[in-house]
Amino acid sequence: MAILPIRIWGDPVLHAPADRVDSITDDVRALVADMYETMDAAPGVGLAAPQVGVGLRIYTYTYEDDEGRPWRGEIINPELLMTPLVPGSPDEDEESEGCLSFPGERFPLRRSDRVVVTGTDIEGAPVQIDVEGWRARIMQHEFDHLDGVMYVDRISDGDWKTAQKIAKKRRWGVPGVSWTPGVDDLEG
Template identity: 35%
Template sequence: MIYPIIAYGNPILKREAAEINEGEDINELISDMFDTMDNANGVGLAAPQINKGIRLFVIDSSLMLDEDSEEKGFRKVFINPIILDEYGDDYGFEEGCLSIPDVRAEITRPETLTIEYFDENWNLKEEEFSGMTARVIQHEYDHLEGILFVDYIKGLKKRLVKSKLIDVSKGKIPTDYSMIYPTR
């Protein structure tokens, strides 16, 4: 099943997501999330973006990498993740979001992170990720904390995107995927 994506302005995107009970059967939801992400040509999708207020996201960071990249991308599931540490040099990269189409901004994040999470089989993992994969994880993890990438934009840049954000919330930005808008 392909879910519609929740657009900027919906309160669920600003709420902290709830933990999932360990062992709960969410395999169908995970499959649907990958289908939804792929349908929208995304590299990550968090459960709040499909109107599910739970601590779950999926990524496919291989789509962010150049052919020449030494980094290996991953298609992964993260259940009840906790970022344990972020470190390394901060670097900027232009980010976007399926919930905020047609808005992009350079966001600065640390290059490496250590994260604890359950995989799709409820195996507890602790892993380190760097580069683009770390960035995709950080972006999707923020969704679980009720943080959007536009929350990092400050000053004049924030004022410049404000009208676009209003247009997104009103459904005035066309997309190739189905969306649910808070005001229309």
């Protein structure tokens, strides 16, 4: 297993729809193992294959359920069903999120409160996840990555302008920029 470099906003793989996984091969298994290691080292609650430069429809996740039990998993070729989005502006304290591919920043973003995700795991077994709240936000965020959408693509115009200034200052927004957890200092 290895900690992989995480691509930063502007890399083409982050802005293109990912391809379906045709079969679960040893290469796919190794990728998923590396994604877990990278996600944990970052640390993050989710990581999509495009974030590590691989344009495949795979993501890993980790969270605690309401009883404090840890849940970890991977979803290959996920499908996402969500309840309708509640109209209105996001609550900055309750509805903000960040991204390992736009590191060190958080912006408010309204997401659906409940989702159902289906797909398969690394063994090819069917997976169905029905979650609400924070866990639903994780699933939507990672699923977006598979469609070439980053959360900063969904934020308000004012926050988008701020994100653009941050990206310009940090020299993001171009192909080939990445950071490696445990190696790179991301402080400005």
